Amino acid sequence: MSDLILALDIGGTKIAAALVDSGGVLVHREQLPTPHADSEHVWATVDKLLANAVAAAARRPVRGVGVGCAGPIDVVAGTVSPLNIVVWREFPLVRRLVERTGLPVRLAGDVVCLALGEHWRGAGQGAQFLLGMVVSTGIGGGLVQGGAPYLGRTGNAGHIGHVVVDPDGPRCVCGAQGCVEAVASGPHLARWAHEHGWDAPADADAKLLAEAARSGNPVAVQAFSRGAEALAVAIASAAAVCDLDLVVVGGGVANAGEVLFGPLRAALPRYAGLSFLRGLRVVPAELGGDAGLVGAAALWRT
Numbered sequence: 001m002s003d004l005i006l007a008l009d010i011g012g013t014k015i016a017a018a019l020v021d022s023g024g025v026l027v028h029r030e031q032l033p034t035p036h037a038d039s040e041h042v043w044a045t046v047d048k049l050l051a052n053a054v055a056a057a058a059r060r061p062v063r064g065v066g067v068g069c070a071g072p073i074d075v076v077a078g079t080v081s082p083l084n085i086v087v088w089r090e091f092p093l094v095r096r097l098v099e100r101t102g103l104p105v106r107l108a109g110d111v112v113c114l115a116l117g118e119h120w121r122g123a124g125q126g127a128q129f130l131l132g133m134v135v136s137t138g139i140g141g142g143l144v145q146g147g148a149p150y151l152g153r154t155g156n157a158g159h160i161g162h163v164v165v166d167p168d169g170p171r172c173v174c175g176a177q178g179c180v181e182a183v184a185s186g187p188h189l190a191r192w193a194h195e196h197g198w199d200a201p202a203d204a205d206a207k208l209l210a211e212a213a214r215s216g217n218p219v220a221v222q223a224f225s226r227g228a229e230a231l232a233v234a235i236a237s238a239a240a241v242c243d244l245d246l247v248v249v250g251g252g253v254a255n256a257g258e259v260l261f262g263p264l265r266a267a268l269p270r271y272a273g274l275s276f277l278r279g280l281r282v283v284p285a286e287l288g289g290d291a292g293l294v295g296a297a298a299l300w301r302t
Helices: 039-057 093-101 110-121 186-195 206-214 218-242 258-271 288-301
Strands: 004-010 014-020 026-033 062-069 105-109 129-135 139-145 148-150 246-250 281-284
Touching (some): 004 039, 004 093, 004 110, 004 288, 014 039, 014 288, 026 039, 039 093, 062 093, 062 110, 062 288, 093 105, 105 110, 105 288, 110 139, 110 148, 110 246, 110 288, 129 218, 186 206, 186 218, 206 218, 206 258, 218 246, 258 281
Parallel strands (some): 004 062
Antiparallel strands (some): 004 014, 014 026, 129 139, 139 148
8 A cells, every 4th residue: 555645735715635645646635714814823724634634544654745835935944925825924834744744844836736736647747848827816837847846946936927928017916017917817807807898796706707708798808818818928938938848727717718718829829939839738727626735745756
């Protein structure tokens, strides 16, 4: 019987834990909402999930802990400062996990883990140079290079959401001007549509915008086309730098389907003109909410 990996996926909305076997199959999975009261409330949620996972392992050996966390992270210091968990700043996550479990810990960004999960068990199987993306409330990215995760100096390589696609564009939450996240993330798509005549309630989101686009609403269609254009610019830029062969896109906005992927695939050739980029493919993610957990376990495959 093979060893298990205890996998964690920590984000601003939910925290999930799983036991993953050597084939990438989840044999236990649990998730809880992410609290935001203070740092120890967040840790208490992690601790509860850890305890339940350890109990579920019973007598099966657990090799280590793989954790994907929203960033920025610092893999050298073992700390995390997720933008969407404001009460965690330079939180010593690796040290706390080692103290709690007695197991070695490997840390990466949450979208790096999505990329690894899709590379191992999902839409990225067979690709050696892959960019995984989440297009949702924000936009994140993670790289697989030569079949292995590429983390960079601090663990934050692949942050494609903060590639500048429009120097005169809107201000991004990171403080820069015209990032792709400030143009193509879900809230910004909906905001642009409202500002340009989308006749929907003020709290209507990107999911409703996608439904409107599928029904042929011209403003909704234009909003997704504009977002897809920005994504194409960012993807082509990353592909030129990293010599990619595949981009896997997941997240809530990606669930819009062809209203996003159609204009994205149409726009990409305008920006990916170099000969080595002409075979670049962009595909939807396949693993859904389990991708980050599978990828966190995959940190132990390298």
